[in-house]
Amino acid sequence: MSHSRPPASPTPEQGGVRLARSGRSVPELEALLRADPTLAPRFSHWHRVPARAERSRELPESLDPRLRDVLLARGQTRLYEHQARAIELALEGRDVLIATPTASGKTLCYVAPLVQRLLESKGDARAIALFPTKALSQDQSTGLNALIAALGQEWHSFTYDGDTPPSVRRTLRDDGHIVLTNPWMLHAGILPNHAKWSELFANLRTIVIDEVHTLSGVFGSSVANVLRRLLRIAEHYGSRPQFILCSATLRDAAAHAKRLTGRDVAVVDEDGSPSGERIFGVYNPPLLDPVAGLRANALEEARRLAVQLCGPSRQAIFFCQQRTGVEVLTRYLKESAAEFGLEPDEIRGYRGGYLPLHRREIEEGLRKGSVKVVVSTNALELGIDIGRLDVAVLVGYPGSQASFWQRAGRVGRRGQPSLTVLITRSDPLDQYLSSNPDYLFSAPRERLGLDPDNLVILSEQVKCAAFELPFRDGELGTGSFRGAPHVPEILDYLSAESKLLLRRGDTWHWMADAYPAQDVTLAGGGPDNVLILDVETKKAIGEIDREGSLTTVHEGAIYQVQGETWKVERFDYENRRAYVRSVESDYFTEAEVDTTLRVLRLEKHAAREREAGVEDFAIHTGEVHVTTVATQYKKIRFYTRENVGTEAIHLPPEELDTQAFVLTISNETATALGLTGSERGAAWRGAGGLLRKVAPLFLRCQPQDLGLSTEVRSTHFLRPAIVLYDRVQGGVGLAEVLFESHRDVLNAALEVVTRCECRHGCPACVGPRAECGELGKTATRKLLEHLVSGSAARRVEPEGVA
Amino acid sequence: MSEAFGDRLRRLRKDAGAGVNPRPVGGEAESAAPTPLPAWFRERLGRGRDPGTAPATAPGSLGEPRELVEFRGARGVGTARVSRWELEHSHGAVPLASALQARGSDLALLGVDARLEALELGRALFLDIETTGLAGGAGTKAFLVGLGRFTAQGFELWQGFLRGPEDEAALLDECARQVGEAGALVSFFGKSFDRHRLEDKMRVHGIAAPFERCLHLDLYHPCRRLFGPGLADGRLATMEREIAGVERTHDLAGAFAPAAWYDFLAGRPHRLEEVFAHNRDDILSLVALAAELARRVGEAEREAWTPERALTLARCAERLRRWSDCRDWARRARFARPAPEELRGALELEARAAESLGDCEALAEVIAMARAAEEPELLARLERRLARAVRRSRGRAEGSGS
């Protein structure tokens, strides 16, 4: 609950390097980098955020005197403006979302109201707090119990997760005032067994959800439904809890919170915590091969920068995108420890796979200042308390603005300047940011895709809800599922077709010997994922989604993990298992798929005309049916890329019903732009691929969440079409967001091709020439330029839909 | 967004040739409406569907189970079947009436629970339920609750039955009333299963659960302790055969019970009659098992005891700190030709009991046995015990003398 910690006490100096490097301030570091003849030109951008004064005020009047005394005794005489506001709103009974950066003291915003409810009710009130990771909930539990102890109360807060022993669960259910858990446990453990938690539900006053910005896509949409179930059960036991949500800074925060909770939520998003000056540098590694567009390896560059940035008198954090990156960079840095004036032990790796005790020790070391350098995955992105550090290096853009700021939020001690360096990679997204750094520093631009009413997710969750309590006709208009369309139809379906429910009078009753939450995952596709098993050790070495399995684990495929090669011996398609054996393969495999996309129905439509009555281009949202068949695979030698054989793949087709964003241009426009023949196909593929890659700038997703189909002559539209579809069965709203933001996406794509220094296309823009052809880059550019110049497409009201 | 979904579902339904948003009139599960949703969607929705809900393959009866009578309580109307037996009736080899002879102290020893000394089988309820699944969770229902009891005339079985899920509150409320009034239960594995299923559902319906303040003898544990070693499994069917000589001929496997109830609700031919019979036999077996176990313990001297079982009971007595029983059972083990290992255990227990009783003579006898059995380590331990006991009894004698 503390806002910041004093700077680490200097450790005894150990020799020359250490001495020489100590005492270099952050502004001095910046000056050093700017003066370095090699490094300076690679910084494409410097950005300064001036120091911000603290905005704070006295503790709110409405705070219980007992709680006030404890806070005062801790030296907390004032609160940041946003803390005070959030606490006041919560105490008024409002549902609140606090959307401020990491380490701005959000914890107190929910802890204070929650504890005050306990005080007011003389210990009867109960609360549930949801955290996205176990480590976070354990962290919070310790803090809460300390506060409760300071109040001299006998209340208990517990973490309830997969590690909680059965013997403790019992006590927890009966005596736990505050249950700290995660969405998965709530979904599969607590809600289906609500009778055992009836004390909790009958007195539930507060639901806290931390890191709300992580709740998007399938996961977020599922969690929104888990919350509907939670509220439904609370209502059954006679309680109406209030929500207190915490998140990183969000675009459309109120709308997101409403979709998530179904309630109008008051948003507090003006950060009142003080901050020293913040210096940002965007570092673009040097171009090694301008023709291929290849840039120097980002990890190597991180090491190069570390020589300047790491030292005994400050703490630095490096964020890598992958676990292997963490391992590699940690090793690099430890080897160079002496160069930094550090001991190898002062440099540590940190990631999810480490044992909890090990992680606790590193966190402690960071807080105390004994760990000088930490290399982490996103594991340290969320709110685990490690204090504030001095320098952050992001090896690659983390894929979203929220993540970028969460990571950058790890640095900046009270009143002291901090430095954040983003190393951009050879990737359209990173390269876009390198040339458009303003994107990073402007207000959040991404929208979160969240669709609690996705037919698949909703119906699965309705199934779980019906198991928990019978559904009554009456509640469909008033209960927590009231906002969801088609619940009656789903219930009818579950009774008439699936025979899981029985309708008697005005009520649907659960009617099967099953425990549905077991089969319903929150992340989507879970049970459909294919497990990759080593035939020798019988251990799983990986997992892959259903669609991806067609091309990566078909029989005969070479499956690659971290440079090792495995041959797929058998693919048990029915049971979702692929059996692999470790081999020394001198070739890899590349599968070819045939994707057919059928437009089922179009919804939104916007278009622009070339001249009266002649269409220029058009965009749509709609429903599509995608059939993917893997046809054959090629064996290709490493390095030489020589094709050493082709074999057939025998697998059933994958079917997907989902929502899509469609972009078409008229044949007239194609001709006018000179996009004919092979050029047209190249432009189309290049543009499609690029849109998919830059889309995450404006909607929260990964490029692989979007499927792509480009056709030079679409059978539906009879003209060129690019279709980007949501790869989740039923869709979770990505198509909708693409439709709204299409101009931004097109502009960003154009920016990338225009700025890219390659000659004929490269991985950082439209893809290598081998894929997009000789003219791919110029044709793509021509097309994008045309699309974004001139007026925007105008909405076309539906008349006769297809 | 929501508009799009409305259109979508309608389209999906039209595709399959069904009308627009048909709403069913009743809960008729056999409706043969054309499939209104696409295949991937049906497959997902149907996941976790119970194979038992398919039409029963064996011939069954149609309609409500016979001889149901209505009862009325605070939470509505429910139904039950009541069956009666003369006291002379035997289940397996055991006359039901013999349960009335069971002594509380023997039941307490069997259940290793001192509170059970107050248990009278003549006033207890014998409980067994049939549920819609073993997985637990809020969606699992107890659709048949059997409660057996002795009356002035004989033995009476009340089988509360759910004609439909809407009767659940009425049934649970009536169970809570009966259990609360009796204040004593006998079950098989009921402390782990039946009780919790009922208690959970009572909480959901806001009915005060009576189990916390109820005496409860769960026969599973004594059966398992005494007869488990050497038996294939710990199921009731195995125990009743071994202990009470019960042979069931046409028993419906418990796993079919949910399907029978679902068939009934769906209006299909069902096998509920067999479920009622199964539940009835379970309850009668509870009576027979309780009676037989208590009789054997009560008539210990006339029974042939294996050293293993006698030793088990000695340990039960030890946990209850019933030292003279502990000494007697250890002695029985000693006289039952124990293996060397068992003999050591028996002598140790007997010595422990004798020491606690301050019975130096008995201790001396145990020491003589240990010496004869050539158990030097044991002997040394026992001699220390004896020395302690002698000191303590001297202390007591002096204390009382002064």
Ligand SMILES: [Zn+2]
């Ligand atoms: Zn390029």
